[in-house]
């Protein structure tokens with residue numbers, strides 16, 4: 447498959463809309479609550495409202511920091527198959543990062559972006575993993591889309607001369623794990639692994655996988671934020687900061 451990394455603002459309108467739709471779908475349970483749209487029973491109406499609000503967010507992100515809004519475009523499928531959003535924050539250390547996703551990101555609009563800041567913050571990563579024939583999806587999986595997106599941000603941080611980079615991530619399977627296994631502290635949950643040694647959590651597992659490729663031991667969560675995103679039901683309101691700064695140093 448021929449995939450290409452491009453800036454979101456370079457997409458044709460139809461493809462830009464596809465990215466917004468993918469955002470709306472992948473963050474559905476969070477956005478429906480945050481936009482207070484749960485009472486709307488009609489799925490299509492609700493989807494249109496979520497879409498409209500996310501469209502405004504993504505357009506503003508492109509205005510604030512176009513270089514940080516990156517997609518992977520697949521030429522065979524003639525569409526974007528993943529996207530990642532970042533901005534630069536004035537924060538010398540991890541402790542200086544605001545403890546909520548909304549606080550850090552200016553409610554998702556990236557008004558907190560500071561071109562003279564210190565730290566590249568990846569605030570959202572999404573990939574296409576449904577809505578295509580199974581064969582296509584498995585071909586897509588082999589393209590390492592999330593890794594390509596994270597590497598693109600890593601390259602951007604290097605190019606911008608930044609010494610710090612984080613992913614403002616979420617333990618996306620925590621709610622489901624607790625529902626199945628009973629109360630479990632977040633610290634214990636973030637240690638749960640399958641028989642192959644992979645973290646139970648897919649999102650933190652993805653970051654661990656990426657970071658461990660740079661050096662052993664880099665993949666551990668750097669800071670856990672209770673109520674980081676209170677209305678995220680899948681992550682039970684938690685955010686987790688994953689620190690890519692040592693990976694930047696290694697490739698300097």
Ligand SMILES: CC(C)(COP(=O)(O)OP(=O)(O)OC[C@H]1O[C@@H](n2cnc3c(N)ncnc32)[C@H](O)[C@@H]1OP(=O)(O)O)[C@@H](O)C(=O)NCCC(=O)NCCS
Nearest residue numbers: 472570571572573590615616644645647648649651652655
């Ligand atoms: C999180 C998300 C981006 C993951 O994307 P994905 O393409 O489905 O990820 P994959 O399952 O292909 O995993 C990506 C990589 O991490 C690895 N990985 C996945 N889960 C893992 C785990 N639990 N432990 C270790 N490695 C893991 C995969 O093997 C893969 O590596 P490879 O490309 O070298 O094979 C996607 O599920 C999504 O869009 N979620 C909704 C939005 C969200 O929660 N975003 C993340 C928070 S910022």
